[in-house]
Amino acid sequence: MSQRFLVTGATGRTGGYTVAELRRQGHEVRALVHRADERSARLAADGVEIVVGDLRDLDAVSRATKGIDAAYFVYPIEPGLLDATAVMLQAAEENGVRALVTMSQISARRDAGSNAARQHWLSERLLDRLPGAVTHLRPTFFAEWLHFFADHAAGQLRLPFADGRHAPVAAEDQGRLIAAILADPRPHAGKTYTLHGPVELDHHQIAAAVSRTLGRPFDYVPISIDEFRADLARHGHNPHRIQHLANVAVDYRNGIFAGTNDVIRTVTGVEPLTVEAFVARNREQFAVR
Template identity: 30%
Template sequence: MERTREDLGPDLAVTGSTGWLGGLVAGDLANRGVAQRLLVRDASRAPGLQRAAVRECTYGDRAAAERALAGVRTLFMVSAAEQEDRLQEHLTFVDAAAAAGVAHVVYVSFFGAAPSATFTLARDHWATEEHLKASGMAWTFLRDNLYLEFVDALVGQDGVIRGPAGDGRAAVVSHDDIARAAVAVLRDPAAHVGRTYDLTGPEALSFADMAAVIREVTGRDVSFHDETVEEAYASRAAYGAPDWQVDAWVSTYTAVRAGELDGVSDDVERLTGRRPMSLREHLQSKHSQP
């Protein structure tokens, strides 16, 4: 007997619900009473949310992805974990979505995604965007800037942020603002077909600026050291990471130096109705908690 759409489950699918972004988006949708299908690698790790059905699949397993996506109309696609074959996983998953009859993909991309982007992983995001455009499905791209929550983690044990970023600036944006923007799109996807949104914070900061904000809010002695590219590769060699990963780490900074993460957008506020959080506000909130 042919299964009905009700048998297949909700027609909104959310990936990454066991991670920070997908988890925030899925939780917000559940709090609003929205039915959704959570696509996860391991069902035992899926959050227990009201009106949520759980399906197991991976981006790289096309057959499993097609089964999990059967009956889905709108798909929220968080980019896969950083790994050498991430782009191929993205392309496989997009093909599975098209084959399953998905109508619209909302994809989490990266600010300034382009084939010649300095940040190596931004090139993969551009290739994924192009594959989505060619798939026949409707699309919406959410291009995130650097995460402001990550800034604290860049400070070494000696209180120094190191990288070859020069005086370049990045419009760092919070996890919560990205998630709220995504939910706004998913609640009315038809209004956002064919749109690309640049999700940024309210200001563009150099790494020296970021160090100063951390210093002022926390009282820590934090500074920025502008490495040469050669110094950057040498200082990261001790981690024993593969070449592609080290290239991604270093090119995060060189992309900032090249001005490719500069520029403040009002897209977060237009989508959510709220001004995005600044780095200072984030740190003040974090360090005021008991």
């Protein structure tokens, strides 16, 4: 049976894959986008209803949630998460939204060193007050980090993660999971799922997997957290994100991002991508420019 869903962050990674999967299943999808641009135009061309507005704008979010069965809520690593959470909660209650799937962080906890991670923990607690079914997702590092933070010309991944380990998880696998929970939220009500890829690796092993797939050298270069902080500032990241990512590095070294599980496979019936499969599928993102 066709349902109507709201997807925030629909022009981003997890939101975009969620929209595609819901549309593939024949559902109606409304996207709340920050601005009308070529990305939202592509969504509209695919039959997605577009609402333009800020997640911190109650009127805009109220319009977006009207007549919606369930919604996916995601907010970037930017200031304003708690304002956006309060707005989403109020709008969802007013409009009788029956379920929410929220994108949190694996490092979210009350005593996190990262301001953003603490705010995600608070956001979860606020959204737990929705009368409907609420499911929190806490992913480890996205596989997309491998090209986002890579120096492709040098064939290097310069990160401050020492010998810590995690199982990279691709956005498309998360999007498939989000769509599955939105379509049938009741079994997942009140659950918090950590999300992992299928194989836990350290960054030397990750870089070796990328290198094998690309057929050219690709190395992990461990750096200090201070060097990482300076690199982020040099590339124009805002102070909120820099503070978060520097503390994420500490958490990573302490094992917070480690582990594997079968949540994605169990809920979706599809095994999540390995590092090799992700790189092969997104080879153009690793091209030397």
